[in-house]
Amino acid sequence: MSERLQIAIIGGGIGGLTAALALRARGLSVTVFEQASELREMGAGVSILPNATCLLQRIGLTGGIEKIGSPITGLVMRTSVGEVIYTSTTPSTGIQSYNVHRAEFLKLLADTQPEGTLHLGHRLSEARETNDRVRLTFSNGAIVNSDVVIGADGIHSAVQREIGLKTYPSSEGVMAYRGLIPTEKLSWAKDIGGRVSRWNGKGRSFICYPVSSGRLMNMVAFVPTNLDSEESWTAPGDLKALSAEYAGWDDPVLETIGALDATFRWGIYDRVPLPHWSAGRMTLLGDAAHPMVPHLGQGAAQAIEDGFTLAVFLEGAKQQDVPRRLKAYEQIRIERTSLIQKLARDAGKFYRAEYETAAERDHLMAQWTQWRASTEWIRGHDAEKAAKGAFVLAKDAGSI
Numbered sequence: 001m002s003e004r005l006q007i008a009i010i011g012g013g014i015g016g017l018t019a020a021l022a023l024r025a026r027g028l029s030v031t032v033f034e035q036a037s038e039l040r041e042m043g044a045g046v047s048i049l050p051n052a053t054c055l056l057q058r059i060g061l062t063g064g065i066e067k068i069g070s071p072i073t074g075l076v077m078r079t080s081v082g083e084v085i086y087t088s089t090t091p092s093t094g095i096q097s098y099n100v101h102r103a104e105f106l107k108l109l110a111d112t113q114p115e116g117t118l119h120l121g122h123r124l125s126e127a128r129e130t131n132d133r134v135r136l137t138f139s140n141g142a143i144v145n146s147d148v149v150i151g152a153d154g155i156h157s158a159v160q161r162e163i164g165l166k167t168y169p170s171s172e173g174v175m176a177y178r179g180l181i182p183t184e185k186l187s188w189a190k191d192i193g194g195r196v197s198r199w200n201g202k203g204r205s206f207i208c209y210p211v212s213s214g215r216l217m218n219m220v221a222f223v224p225t226n227l228d229s230e231e232s233w234t235a236p237g238d239l240k241a242l243s244a245e246y247a248g249w250d251d252p253v254l255e256t257i258g259a260l261d262a263t264f265r266w267g268i269y270d271r272v273p274l275p276h277w278s279a280g281r282m283t284l285l286g287d288a289a290h291p292m293v294p295h296l297g298q299g300a301a302q303a304i305e306d307g308f309t310l311a312v313f314l315e316g317a318k319q320q321d322v323p324r325r326l327k328a329y330e331q332i333r334i335e336r337t338s339l340i341q342k343l344a345r346d347a348g349k350f351y352r353a354e355y356e357t358a359a360e361r362d363h364l365m366a367q368w369t370q371w372r373a374s375t376e377w378i379r380g381h382d383a384e385k386a387a388k389g390a391f392v393l394a395k396d397a398g399s400i
């Protein structure tokens with residue numbers, strides 16, 4: 001038997017593919033199994049915030065992200081009728097963050113995987129631990145044995161189920177419409193640069209930010225709903241219904257909706273944190289471990305942090321070390337991600353808050369500004385550095 005651990009990652013999304021790169025950067029042998037037969041992504045944006053960019057630059061992705069991304073240069077918040085209520089101009093951590101098109105980012109990550117290490121068309125159906133290995137069965141009939149299994153397979157994770165865990169989605173009472181528009185079609189976006197624009201009011205919010213090096217504007221519109229909207233990122237939305245939600249809003253909002261050819265609906269669901277993520281030689285990362293509502297833009301960043309932490313904990317591990325190393329990984333991550341799950345929910349409440357008077361609005365903004373400053377530790381975190389420190393402590397304590 002080879003001494004080099006064989007690691008299988010289930011799921012080739014942002015979490016799985018970055019974890020593979022981070023693990024390989026520490027000399028580990030990794031194969032990714034993705035259910036989709038081709039890597040397709042819906043047109044949508046995703047934010048790569050400083051706590052993620054600081055890690056991605058260590059695996060050589062800075063140049064690629066600079067090419068496809070739109071550097072975030074600030075935030076302008078307005079009321080529903082366009083009164084400016086907040087502006088910030090520089091990234092607060094001093095590390096550049098980017099908004100990217102999901103499909104372009106995923107392609108960058110997939111193209112960076114060494115040949116033969118990403119297997120498409122492999123949907124995991126069963127994972128059984130036997131004799132110090134895990135036997136993986138895929139619905140295409142393939143069987144693979146592995147020393148370590150990482151479930152990066154998203155909100156409906158099969159690995160989570162195989163570990164014996166289950167999460168129950170509960171609706172936030174919010175639905176998001178999403179879409180992309182060529183920036184040149186939007187008169188208001190001419191001098192926008194990399195700024196994020198947000199309009200809040202009447203229990204709704206509307207966000208726009210450029211992606212694809214500024215060529216496309218990503219739009220996300222959060223509206224209240226009492227429907228059990230589908231927990232999907234790809235369900236088609238109704239442009240007329242979207243338009244009706246924002247009747248009378250600021251001109252750029254109306255212009256953006258008017259320029260859309262299509263929109264997607266996304267029911268926003270939440271889940272309470274899992275009690276644990278690991279069992280024996282299997283563990284979870286990203287949305288499979290800690291799905292969160294999108295209001296802090298930390299979904300991708302937390303998945304990326306998980307991958308870098310796992311890489312620190314698995315480097316140099318022998319077969320027999322694996323279960324304890326995975327538990328140690330879980331222990332250092334679970335408190336942080338559970339708290340961020342909660343704070344993401346809190347952020348949504350701010351953006352949907354209703355106010356009647358200017359004084360109420362100003363009070364709310366003062367609260368928000370304070371709250372936002374109090375969450376700086378999320379974006380200023382270096383997960384790899386934290387993992388290295390925790391690894392040394394765990395070694396000294398003899399727990400790994």
Ligand SMILES: Cc1cc2nc3c(=O)[nH]c(=O)nc-3n(C[C@H](O)[C@H](O)[C@H](O)COP(=O)(O)OP(=O)(O)OC[C@H]3O[C@@H](n4cnc5c(N)ncnc54)[C@H](O)[C@@H]3O)c2cc1C
Pocket residue numbers: 010011012013014015016033034035036042044045046102122123124125152153154155156157158233285286287288293294295297298299300301303
């Ligand atoms: C289309 C889409 C749009 C999103 N938009 C936003 C957003 O606007 N804002 C935000 O904060 N977050 C968003 N998210 C969530 C955010 O991208 C994630 O939080 C983050 O990227 C971490 O994702 P992940 O890799 O853990 O899971 P995912 O991105 O869900 O990737 C999981 C991967 O596992 C694969 N998979 C699932 N089951 C199996 C199986 N049994 N066998 C093999 N493979 C399997 C899936 O096909 C998928 O490729 C979005 C996610 C998606 C998929």
